[in-house]
Amino acid sequence: MPTKQPLDEKFVKNLQPPPSGSKLYFDTEDAVPHVRGFAVRISASGTKTFVLNYFVDGDAKRYTLGHWHKHEYTVAQARKEADHIRHLIRHENYDPIEAAKTEKATKQAALEAERNEPTVADIARDYLLVAEKKKRESSLRQDRQIIANRIIPSIGTLKVKDVTVLDIERLHGSLKARPVRANRVLSLLSSIFTLAIRAKKATDNPARSGKNGGIQRYHEDPRET
DSSP, X not given: OOEEOOOOHHHHHTOOOXXXXXXXXXXXXXXXXXXXXXXXXXXXXXXXEEXXXXXXXXXXXXXXXXXXXXXXXXHHHHHHHHHHHHHHHHHHOOOHHHHHHHHHHHHHHHHHHHHHSOBHHHHHHHHHHHHHHHSOHHHHHHHHHHIIIIIHHHHTTSBGGGOOHHHHHHHHHHTTTSHHHHHHHHHHHHHHHHHHHHTTSOSOOTTXXXXXXXXXXXXXXXXXX
């Protein structure tokens, strides 16, 4: 049976758990501010939880505000939050339970979308699938080697949307001692990202080379093998 009791820090701190189930204590009307439906619930395990009872379209609901903690979530903090939520319920037809469900679903959808974002390894595989239909076996073999030995170990796990020009510059620069190989890696990456843009898996090409804002290719020594 719910009990009315002035809720303050001392009272909540000294609350003793019931033998079983839980017990609910509603704040009295002389509290400042008075928040209708504001209460603390203590379970048999000793957990103290602030709640807010309210009505939406005639339906009685109970929203969990949070667990009491003398340093992190006090009576005053819980009452202030309850007062704010009560104001939203009264003036904006707000339902905190439904709002919490919507927020959780939105976060879950965002996490799912993030997990499904393609990586550089994914678009490199896409590139090879297309290249197998068009390129000579010797060129294809070279592409596979560059992807397996240079691209995947360096940036393969990066999400395509997170790859920056600096990432490509870093990889290109790591091969400075072999400028021909460095430039081939850069050209292949540019082709991979170009295909990804066509497939709508990328929005730009961070491996683009050239004098107008692109990555500068190294001068090649014809004697390099």
